[in-house]
Amino acid sequence: MTASENSEALSQRLADSGLRSTPQREVVYTVLLKKRDHPTADEVYARVKSELPTISLATVYNCLETLVQCDLVRAVNFERGPTRYCPNLRPHAHFHDESTGRTHDIDLPPTVLTELNRILPQGFDAKSIEITFRGQAKESSEHRAAGSGHS
Amino acid sequence: MTASENSEALSQRLADSGLRSTPQREVVYTVLLKKRDHPTADEVYARVKSELPTISLATVYNCLETLVQCDLVRAVNFERGPTRYCPNLRPHAHFHDESTGRTHDIDLPPTVLTELNRILPQGFDAKSIEITFRGQAKESSEHRAAGSGHS
DNA sequence: GTGATAATTGGAATAATTCCAAGTCGCAGT
DNA sequence: ACTGCGACTTGGAATTATTCCAATTATCAC
Ligand SMILES: [Mn+2]
Ligand SMILES: [Mn+2]
Ligand SMILES: [Zn+2]
Ligand SMILES: [Zn+2]
Numbered sequence: 001m002t003a004s005e006n007s008e009a010l011s012q013r014l015a016d017s018g019l020r021s022t023p024q025r026e027v028v029y030t031v032l033l034k035k036r037d038h039p040t041a042d043e044v045y046a047r048v049k050s051e052l053p054t055i056s057l058a059t060v061y062n063c064l065e066t067l068v069q070c071d072l073v074r075a076v077n078f079e080r081g082p083t084r085y086c087p088n089l090r091p092h093a094h095f096h097d098e099s100t101g102r103t104h105d106i107d108l109p110p111t112v113l114t115e116l117n118r119i120l121p122q123g124f125d126a127k128s129i130e131i132t133f134r135g136q137a138k139e140s141s142e143h144r145a146a147g148s149g150h151s
Numbered sequence: 152m153t154a155s156e157n158s159e160a161l162s163q164r165l166a167d168s169g170l171r172s173t174p175q176r177e178v179v180y181t182v183l184l185k186k187r188d189h190p191t192a193d194e195v196y197a198r199v200k201s202e203l204p205t206i207s208l209a210t211v212y213n214c215l216e217t218l219v220q221c222d223l224v225r226a227v228n229f230e231r232g233p234t235r236y237c238p239n240l241r242p243h244a245h246f247h248d249e250s251t252g253r254t255h256d257i258d259l260p261p262t263v264l265t266e267l268n269r270i271l272p273q274g275f276d277a278k279s280i281e282i283t284f285r286g287q288a289k290e291s292s293e294h295r296a297a298g299s300g301h302s
Numbered sequence: 303g304t305g306a307t308a309a310t311t312g313g314a315a316t317a318a319t320t321c322c323a324a325g326t327c328g329c330a331g332t
Numbered sequence: 333a334c335t336g337c338g339a340c341t342t343g344g345a346a347t348t349a350t351t352c353c354a355a356t357t358a359t360c361a362c
Contacts, residue, residue: 020308020359041349056311061350077230080319082349095275104275112270116282119263123289124246124255131267132281138274171328171339192318207342212319231350233318 006033013070027051028063029072029087038076038084038094038103076103078132093131104137157184164221178202179214180223180238189227189235189245189254227254229283244282255288 010029011021031047032039039047045060064085067073076084078096086094088105091113095104108131116129161180162172182198183190190198196211215236218224227235229247237245239256242264246255259282267280 022309022358024310054311058312058351059310062310075230077228079226079228080231080234080349083231093270095271095277098278106270106272106275109270112266115263115266116284119244119257119260120246120284121257124257124284124286125288126246126284126286127249128285130281130283130285133271133275133277134279134281135275135277137276173327173340175341205342209320209343210341213341231318 003030006030010070010072013072014066017070019066019070023052024048024055024059025063025066027055028060029067032067032073032085032087036087036105038086040082040084042082044085078103078134093133095133095135095137097137098134099136102137106131106133154181157181161223164223165217168221170217170221174203175199175206175210176214176217178206179211180218183218183224183236183238187238187256189237191233191235193233195236229254229285244284246284246286246288248288249285250287253288257282257284 006029007026010026014021014025027048028044031044031051035047041057041060041064044064045055045057048055048060064073064075067085068075071089072087074086074088076086076094078084078094084103086103086105090105091108091110093106093108095106096102097104113129117126120126157180158177161177165172165176178199179195182195182202186198192208192211192215195215196206196208199206199211215224215226218236219226223238223240225237225239227237227245229235229245235254237254237256241256242259242261244257244259246257247253248255264280268277271277
């Protein structure tokens with residue numbers, strides 16, 4: 001998927017929600033797509049500034065919030081750490097590597113999701129399920145994680 | 152399990168970690184056991200004050216942290232909301248009811264945990280798994296959740 | 303172009319938690 | 333019982349991530 005195709009998809013999603021496409025929103029989204037390492041708002045801010053030196057942190061927060069509302073990006077939280085942002089739209093869990101601090105995407109087979117819904121007692125209706133692993137990942141796993149796949 | 156048995160268990164765990172049993176720690180733990188509704192630190196503070204009017208919020212935070220370290224209590228986070236505390240030691244997921252704001256414990260069958268570990272690629276070693284459902288629960292489910300069971 | 307509306311901006315405010323330095327308590331050894 | 337020492341508690345200051353706000357600036361429809 002080319003850059004202009006992503007840009008197109010963004011404009012479309014924004015328009016669908018009655019929102020405008022702006023340079024700030026474009027660049028924030030582009031930055032998330034370029035390096036999918038679950039950056040924090042601060043990290044996004046730093047990356048975006050090299051392209052839009054006058055953008056404010058408040059705007060980065062606004063843009064990220066907008067992208068989450070449009071379902072183009074997921075907000076991810078570990079404990080009380082700063083919120084991280086993930087443009088991977090496939091159903092996936094997160095593996096938080098305690099030694100490196102890195103976050104890896106773990107694809108979720110549909111069977112797992114249906115099995116999880118089965119453990120809910122009568123009357124519980126889940127709209128979303130979030131799964132977080134915490135532990136260590138071997139070096140070699142750098143390239144084995146599902147993270148960089150393009151849906 | 153009687154109150155004094157819980158108190159005994161607490162002293163034991165604390166001693167195991169080279170820590171002392173104090174009135175503050177006792178009452179914080181008792182409060183968590185008495186009403187298992189996943190209270191925040193502030194809520195614990197309010198409940199403890201009726202018994203120990205001079206306790207400080209800092210001490211409540213300290214005690215909660217200690218109980219978590221001793222594995223008598225789990226810290227639970229939803230998004231960026233305040234940390235909640237749960238004395239249920241069985242393996243369980245959390246169901247966050249968006250309309251009531253209430254949190255329900257959902258028992259996790261061991262089979263689900265082993266299946267979840269199976270989806271991890273080579274080289275990923277998970278020390279813990281956290282599962283959070285978000286949605287709505289029917290009134291009737293008030294009494295069907297696993298929450299009040301005693302292990 | 304002009305006006306209405308949406309978006310951005312810098313800085314102040316907020317909320318939860320942690321930090322810190324001072325006081326207090328509990329206990330081991332005398 | 334007394335003393336000393338480390339553990340614990342306390343109030344308030346500091347921290348951190350995020351949100352709020354009021355003022356500007358940009359965008360779109362007409
Ligand atoms: Mn992290
Ligand atoms: Mn909640
Ligand atoms: Zn992700
Ligand atoms: Zn629980």
